[in-house]
Amino acid sequence: MKFMDLEVETLDAMLPGVREALQEHPLSVLESRESPGIGIFKQSPGPGLLVQREFGGLGATPLEAVRVQRAIGMLSPSLAVGTTMHHFSMASIVQLGEASTGFEWLLLEAVATDRLIVASGFAEGRAGTSIFDPTVSATRVDRGYRISGTKRPCSLSRSMDLLTTSIAVEPEPGAEQVMAVALIPADAEGMRVEPFWNSWALAGAESDAVVMTDVEVEDELVAVSSVGFGKELDLMSQYALQWFSLLISASYLGAVSRLVQMVLEYERPLESEKARLTIEVEGASMILEGLARSMMAGEQEGSGLTRALTGRFAIQQALQRTTALATELLGGVAFVSAPDVACVAASVHALALHPPHRIAATPTIVAHAEGKNAHVL
Numbered sequence: 469m470k471f472m473d474l475e476v477e478t479l480d481a482m483l484p485g486v487r488e489a490l491q492e493h494p495l496s497v498l499e500s501r502e503s504p505g506i507g508i509f510k511q512s513p514g515p516g517l518l519v520q521r522e523f524g525g526l527g528a529t530p531l532e533a534v535r536v537q538r539a540i541g542m543l544s545p546s547l548a549v550g551t552t553m554h555h556f557s558m559a560s561i562v563q564l565g566e567a568s569t570g571f572e573w574l575l576l577e578a579v580a581t582d583r584l585i586v587a588s589g590f591a592e593g594r595a596g597t598s599i600f601d602p603t604v605s606a607t608r609v610d611r612g613y614r615i616s617g618t619k620r621p622c623s624l625s626r627s628m629d630l631l632t633t634s635i636a637v638e639p640e641p642g643a644e645q646v647m648a649v650a651l652i653p654a655d656a657e658g659m660r661v662e663p664f665w666n667s668w669a670l671a672g673a674e675s676d677a678v679v680m681t682d683v684e685v686e687d688e689l690v691a692v693s694s695v696g697f698g699k700e701l702d703l704m705s706q707y708a709l710q711w712f713s714l715l716i717s718a719s720y721l722g723a724v725s726r727l728v729q730m731v732l733e734y735e736r737p738l739e740s741e742k743a744r745l746t747i748e749v750e751g752a753s754m755i756l757e758g759l760a761r762s763m764m765a766g767e768q769e770g771s772g773l774t775r776a777l778t779g780r781f782a783i784q785q786a787l788q789r790t791t792a793l794a795t796e797l798l799g800g801v802a803f804v805s806a807p808d809v810a811c812v813a814a815s816v817h818a819l820a821l822h823p824p825h826r827i828a829a830t831p832t833i834v835a836h837a838e839g840k841n842a843h844v845l
C-alpha cells in the first residue's frame with residue numbers, strides 16, 4: 469500500500485462517491501465561499517458517520533473516522549474542518565443519549581436518515597475567553613428557554629439544518645449560573661446568519677456568524693450541563709472534546725498530506741528529504757491512530773482527554789514542521805504557478821486556532837504530568 473491508500477480506501481468504503489465528486493473540482497473552488505463540498509457531503513451518508521448502525525448511521529469507530537477525515541482533509545481542508553464541527557455535535561448527542569429518555573435517539577436517526585447538517589456554536593469571537601464561558605443568554609419561559617446572542621465563527625452556518633450551541637442560563641434568584649447546550653432548528657424564528665469569515669483560507673467551511681434574537685426553544689432541546697465557569701469538565705464534555713481533538717487533528721493532517729503527496733510524486737527532491745517528510749507526517753498519523761485505538765479500547769475516561777490534547781499538540785507541531793519542509797521541497801515554481809501550495813500551507817496553521825488553545829490546556833497537561841487529575845479549560 470502506498471502513502472494515503474488506507475485512508476482513501478476507508479473513505480471510499482464508508483462514503484462511496486464523495487472522493488470522485490470532490491475531485492471534479494479544483495482545490496481553489498473547494499476552498500472558496502462557493503464550494504460545493506458541504507453539498508456533496510450532505511448527499512452522502514456522511515452526516516451519519518458517527519451515528520450507530522441501529523439508528524441508520526454508519527457507526528464508524530474512532531479509527532475509521534480519523535481515516536475518513538484525513539482523506540477528506542487531503543481533498544478539501546475546508547470540508548474536513550466544517551464536517552468536524554458536525555461530528556463534534558453528533559458525538560455529544562450520542563453521549564447524551566447514553567443516559568437519555570429516548571429523544572436523542574430520535575434525533576440521531578433523523579440526522580442519519582434525512583442527512584441533516586448540525587453546526588456547532590461554542591466560540592463567540594471574544595479573544596481570551598473560554599468556550600465554556602458563553603455570553604449567549606437564555607431566560608426561562610413557559611416550557612422552555614428564550615435565547616439571544618451571537619456565535620462566531622460558526623462553520624456550516626449557511627448549510628446547517630440544526631445548531632448545537634452553548635448558552636448561559638439566567639439563574640433563579642440566589643442560585644448559580646449554569647451552562648447548557650441547546651439544539652436549535654436553523655429555520656427557527658429569530659435565527660439569522662451574518663458575514664464574519666473574511667479570510668480566503670478555509671472559506672469553504674462557511675464559518676460565518678449565527679445571530680440569535682429571542683429564539684424560543686422547548687425544554688427537551690436543552691441539556692443543562694455542570695460544565696463551565698471554571699468547573700471541572702464533566703465526562704460528556706471530556707468525551708466530546710476527545711472526539712473533537714482527534715477529528716480536527718485528522719482534518720489538518722489530511723491537508724498536509726496533500727503537500728507530502730506532491731513531494732513524493734516530484735522526482736527532484738532527494739530521497740533522504742522525502743524520507744524526513746514521510747517520518748514527520750506518518751509519525752503524526754501514528755499518534756492519531758494510537759489515540760483512536762485507545763478510545764476504542766475504552767480508555768476515554770480519566771486521562772483520556774489529556775492524552776488526546778497532548779497528542780493533538782504534538783501533531784500540531786509536527787504539521788507545522790512538515791508544511792515548512794514540504795513547501796521548501798516543492799520549490800518556488802510550484803508555489804507561484806498554482807494556488808494549491810499557498811492555500812494548504814496557510815490553512816494548516818489554523819489547527820492551532822481551534823479550542824482549547826495550547827496555552828489554555830497547559831494547566832491540565834501539567835497537572836496530569838504531576839499525577840493530578842484535572843480538566844479545566
Ligand SMILES: Cc1cc2nc3c(=O)[nH]c(=O)nc-3n(C[C@H](O)[C@H](O)[C@H](O)COP(=O)(O)OP(=O)(O)OC[C@H]3O[C@@H](n4cnc5c(N)ncnc54)[C@H](O)[C@@H]3O)c2cc1C
Nearest residue numbers: 553588589590591595596597621622623818821825827828
Ligand atoms: C477554520 C475554523 C473554524 C472554526 N469553526 C468553529 C465553529 O464552527 N464553532 C466554534 O464554536 N468554533 C469554531 N472555531 C473556533 C474558534 O474560532 C476559536 O474559538 C476562536 O478562533 C478563538 O479565538 P482567538 O484565537 O482569537 O481567541 P483565544 O483562544 O482567546 O486566543 C487569543 C490569544 O490568547 C492567548 N490565549 C488563549 N488562551 C489563553 C490562556 N488560557 N492564557 C493566556 N493566554 C491565552 C493565545 O496565545 C492567543 O494569542 C473555528 C476556528 C477555525 C480556525
